[in-house]
Amino acid sequence: MRKLAAYFVGSALLASLGYLFLGIWLFTPRDRERAGAFEDAFVDARDPYRLYMNTSATLPPVGGAIRHYKSLLDNEPVTLRCSSCAVVSSSGFLLGKEAGQEINSHPCTIRMNMAPVEGYQRDVGNRTTLRVMNFFMTGLKPEELPSGSRVMVWGLFRRSVYLERARNLTGRLSAVSTFHGQTVEGEGEAAKLFTKETGQPLGGTKSWLSTGWLTLMIAIDVCQEIHVYGMVTADHCAHNPQKDFPYHYYNNRGKECSIYRGAELNKRGGHRFMTEKAVFARWALRYNISFHYPEWELDKALANLDTPFLKNQGRRPS
Structure with missing residues (x-):
């Protein structure tokens, strides 16, 4: 015992x-x-959201785009800087939202192409600090741009016909206006960023960057805070199949979701709007970007790039 x-x-x-x-x-x-x-x-x-954030050291940089824009008058760089910007999309989603007063509250307002404000002030505000335009828009008449306009045009220096038009336009603008064009290097950098984010080559998939893509790249450099108005999420159309709205708030040339669906899977070439917006959600996780009308729930953002275009390319969500 x-x-x-x-x-x-x-x-x-x-x-x-x-x-x-x-x-x-x-x-x-x-x-x-x-x-x-x-x-x-x-x-x-x-948790793909957290996985994406924890790999930030290896993510492609988005900032630095404005160093590739130079003045068509004197080769000077872009000097505009803002504490807070309203980036106003041209989407018909803004109609009836009465976001104009909120948009006007920001020190700077960035608009795309020649989206008008006259007659739509209640929904889109009435101030314009900067317009980001594609090279097709260089056939404008000088009177279409108010005195003191700031314009940045992407995709310009690789296309001699449009570059010449832009130079003619610039010479006829008021002395207080500025007009900057994107260099060939800048256009290439924007294309490489798309490839790094999506895993798909821009040219190899016959994809075209939208003005929205170039605008957000610019805003990340220019603005300390970015507030985007009227831009829907990548999956908005899939979740709201019966609710479509005008592609542009200022005309009735097509419905946004219909255009998005067609462009996303167009094998002959097109803007990959849904895929771009999924990437924008990723950028918002890294930079000071928020979305309004509609609000984006960034804690549930599309950290997985699970879009029709990428599915069609055979890429698994990541």
Whole structure:
């Protein structure tokens, strides 16, 4: 009996010592860090949003686009800087939202192409600080741009006909207006960014960047805060199949969701609007970007690029 009792006492002591050493090993600072890293990795495996954010060191940089725009008058760089910008889309989604007063509250307002404000002030505001336009728009008449206009045109220097038109237009603008064109290097950088974000080559898939893509790249450089108005999420049309609206708030040339669906899968070439918006959601996780009318729930943003275009290319969501 004494031997049996001694055996049990010894076993209990050994077990206690074992738990003591185990506790010391588990709760040293180094091992707590290891345990935390293991826990983070486990969470990341289930959470694409967090996985995307935790790989930010390897993500392609978006900023720096404005260094590739130079003045057509004197080759000077873009000097505009704003504490807060309203980036106003041309979408008909803004109709009836009465967002104009909120848009006007920002120090700077960025518009795309020649989207008008006259007659739509209640929904889109009445101030314009900068217009980002594609090269097709260079056939404008000088009177169509108010005195003091700031214009940035993308895709210009690779197309000599449009570049010549832009130079003619610039020479006829008021002295206080500015007109910057994107260089060939800048256009190439924007295309490479699309490839890095999506895994798909722009030219190889006959995809075209939209003015919205170039505008947001510019805004990330110019604005400390970016507030985007009237831009729907990548999956908005899929979740609202019966609710379409004008592609532009100022005309009735097509419905937005219908155009998005057609362009996303057009093998002959097109803008990949839905895919771009999925990428914009990713940028919003890294930069100071928020979306209004509609609001984007960025905690549930499309960190997975699960769009019709990428599915059609055979890419798995990432």
